[in-house]
Amino acid sequence: MNQDTRQKILQQHFEAMHRQGFQGMRTDKVIAGMGITKGAFYHYFPDKPTLGYAVVEEMLAPGYVSLFVFGESDGHPVDFICERLLSLVERSTEAEVCLGCPLNNLMQEMSGLDEGFRVRLNRILQTMQQQLEAILQKGLQAGQIRPGTDAKQMACFILSAMEGSYGIAKSLQSRAVFEQSIRQLVQFLQLLKTSNFS
Amino acid sequence: MNQDTRQKILQQHFEAMHRQGFQGMRTDKVIAGMGITKGAFYHYFPDKPTLGYAVVEEMLAPGYVSLFVFGESDGHPVDFICERLLSLVERSTEAEVCLGCPLNNLMQEMSGLDEGFRVRLNRILQTMQQQLEAILQKGLQAGQIRPGTDAKQMACFILSAMEGSYGIAKSLQSRAVFEQSIRQLVQFLQLLKTSNFS
Amino acid sequence: MNQDTRQKILQQHFEAMHRQGFQGMRTDKVIAGMGITKGAFYHYFPDKPTLGYAVVEEMLAPGYVSLFVFGESDGHPVDFICERLLSLVERSTEAEVCLGCPLNNLMQEMSGLDEGFRVRLNRILQTMQQQLEAILQKGLQAGQIRPGTDAKQMACFILSAMEGSYGIAKSLQSRAVFEQSIRQLVQFLQLLKTSNFS
């Protein structure tokens, strides 16, 4: 396995999927654009869906499952989560926001159509949810987070608001909207802190 | 113009787009499934994109632009918004949640690819945003909403969280997730009320 | 349905199947050779197998199921069958023998691979077998055929010898072989007559 060629195929198709969606992406166009041939493509991947799954697992997942990894010295749980959300904003360019969050794009397009995509995308989603849940749980036990907060539901809501912000900003083609929306989320999350309640 | 046929074409294609997306929808199949022929379709619509635009404007838009219409007797602005959000939850079935919000689906799929879709979908989005903004503004002026709240940004955030909830719930194929996520949003929104702060 | 175009598609593909077999036949080549386009082909047939089935039922079957239709005034059963077998020889040209019997060709190629072909080809085979069986039965009851002859098994054997003759002659590319082989069969069949036994 020439991992170099395989990696290049994955990379180019990841970008094409990001731009046009999985269904809209044309493998032959991408292949021609790379200067390789169909033979090379089908040597590494049996078909288009399998390539798509590989893109999800090898290109998409790593960036997401490492987003909310919480260490001992990462301070207040809420601050950590907020910092991570804001880092998404800082890192993203106008162009990237306009293309949308690759994870969100694929979920909306493929989750309802293809089992293989759904399970892989949900795996990412659930990992992030569990990470957030664990962080919030820790804060609850440490008395840093307002009692009564449902860690699991809150984790789910954070993901919803985060992906929703990506989605609305994509449609409105505006990084500013993304930033504002995430900042609103962050403001709300601050209210989860024990100290912010009398 | 037999508006009946036209309407049926719109309806059937709306459902197909909801299920498979615009690109995934095959006009051939939908037409055959209706028991009519290509001639009928191309009599009313010059091509596939134009049909798509008509679906957005005539099938999609009405339901959304009427969602946040605020009357004099609708009580506290925040309560109104929350009530409207919860009505979305109540009205939706498991199946509908799994198919996703038609507006969100289309935005994620087509906003980056087709100008015609983007402007029409954004029109819906902006209408809802302005309605929410106006409602919040009213609450601010009446002293019902905590001063310092940015009405425009909050409107945008509400839409993000709402559509994000739809999106995550769709991928996880769970109406329960949708409900919990919207309820979390509602809880946060309650904190905007003046009375909830000491 | 423009039966004219459909019929031409069937005719051309029948000939191509006769020459190259079903798997070896390339629809696009045949289509191009006809001067029509893929659009026309797929308007009449959903896929290649379905076309193949139509060829079997509409092009192949008629000639075979009408071969052994026995009337009141057709004389001695054995003579009738022999006459029909010899008519096959007379009608066939050197070229036709070299291409083989279309029925036999398809049976050998497709019966083991495709259920749809097998049932349709067997339908033809069984019709011929039942016709032969009925003819022989009649001869038995009329005392024209040697008692003890198993009509069903004999019918089956006649078909085997007939198709086998086609097959061997095809491989040896020789109409003469076909003729000699059928004549041997005819000689044997004469021995079934009551009068030929002392």
Add this chain to the structure above:
Amino acid sequence: MNQDTRQKILQQHFEAMHRQGFQGMRTDKVIAGMGITKGAFYHYFPDKPTLGYAVVEEMLAPGYVSLFVFGESDGHPVDFICERLLSLVERSTEAEVCLGCPLNNLMQEMSGLDEGFRVRLNRILQTMQQQLEAILQKGLQAGQIRPGTDAKQMACFILSAMEGSYGIAKSLQSRAVFEQSIRQLVQFLQLLKTSNFS
């Protein structure tokens, strides 16, 4: 030359050809199924047709050319031939009959398409024909077979009926049909004996 690998390639491809025909057989699949790679295949065979020819000569031919080898002590010529035909029936399983006679399958599929196959398959056919012819000739000279019998034509007919029986039985997927058809042939052949005529 590692004859072991070469032999395994031949064996596996022989089976695949028996199942799917030469054109239907995919060298890719067979090679992958063996756990070897293309390099091994193309080390021993320059291309697919050449492999096919080797299968015919090394796998197919031996079994057929040894079928009708007549010794001094083999008794009455007709009985010998009948015994050999019945041995085919006895040796064959239901599954084998359903797959068809490898020789017959290949002849019907490839004789009209490929010169290389035709000459090799005809070589087998002609060997068997000459063997049968010689046996019958011997019987004629010894007065064991009815004078007037044309040894060459009869040899040809026997092969036709034998392969035809295989073919019809294959299509009908029934070993019983094969057995009955061969038994009918055997009964007819008994009539060639001098002693059976008054």
Add this chain to the structure above:
DNA sequence: ACCGACGGGACAACCCGTTATT
């Protein structure tokens, strides 16, 4: 207003064979 035959360009997947390499 609607029908249905057809054009025509994609597009995914298949599969035989070559070549550099060890």
Add this chain to the structure above:
DNA sequence: AATAACGGGTTGTCCCGTCGGT
């Protein structure tokens, strides 16, 4: 003796749109 990457032509199928008719 054998591997694995890769080339590249082919094949079946799909599907949007057109056009002449009724």
